[in-house]
Amino acid sequence: MDDTILDPALGLRIRRTESLTSLIRRELERMIEVGELKAGDRLNENALAAKLGVSRGPIREACRGLEQSGLVHVIVNRGVFVREISNHEAAELYDIRAALYALAGRLLAPKITKKQVAELRRMVSQMEDAADKGELNVFYPLNVRFHEAIVQFSGNGRLLSISTSVHREMHLFRRRTLDMPGRMKISNSEHRAIVDALAAKDGNATAQLMEDHVLKSRELLFGPMGTPVD
Helix, strand or coil: CCCEEEECCCCEEEECCCCHHHHHHHHHHHHHHCCCCCCCCECCHHHHHHHHCCCHHHHHHHHHHHHHCCCEEEECCCEEEECCCCHHHHHHHHHHHHHHHHHHHHHHHHHCCHHHHHHHHHHHHHHHHHHHCCCHHHHHHHHHHHHHHHHHHCCCHHHHHHHHHHHHHHCCCCHHHHCCCCHHHHHHHHHHHHHHHHHCCCHHHHHHHHHHHHHHHHHHHHCCCCCCCC
């Protein structure tokens, strides 16, 4: 017997092994990821409950989970707000992400499969189409999946866990650089070079390209060798 049910309000498939709170948390994460909920926005329980077709209880529980992961913070007597990242915190996250991605590229290159290369090239092609159309809300989630796939393909579980945590926090500000004129196309040309290096099984080249790709975004925000000012 199929244990999948449909929630018409969310338009998503829910398995009975997955709690409603978990599903709502993922939906709220998605809304932050694509910019529907922006840094500083207040999460209105009533409005979200009506939008998602659920009661306030699961919304409240999901917000607690988001607070633990650093995406929101609670202000007593005011409510729950999408967390605002300082420039200094953003710069630190970029440095950490650059190191993590370099490691992922170095680990993956020697063992990447043809199927994995094809999957990454498919995402690059989809991002190119989105960039041509200027569709940031299409490009950005694909961009996130592309980087997550490289880390996942590396096969290092601890690296994936740490990287996922950093990814979540970076959703709060990472769209800033991709929204700059022409940046989506430049970013995707860097993606293509990364995949080419992976396909050639060149670990050193992949690591360097991955690190440079992240640090270029940091430089766009804060300038070369610049110290972020909050």
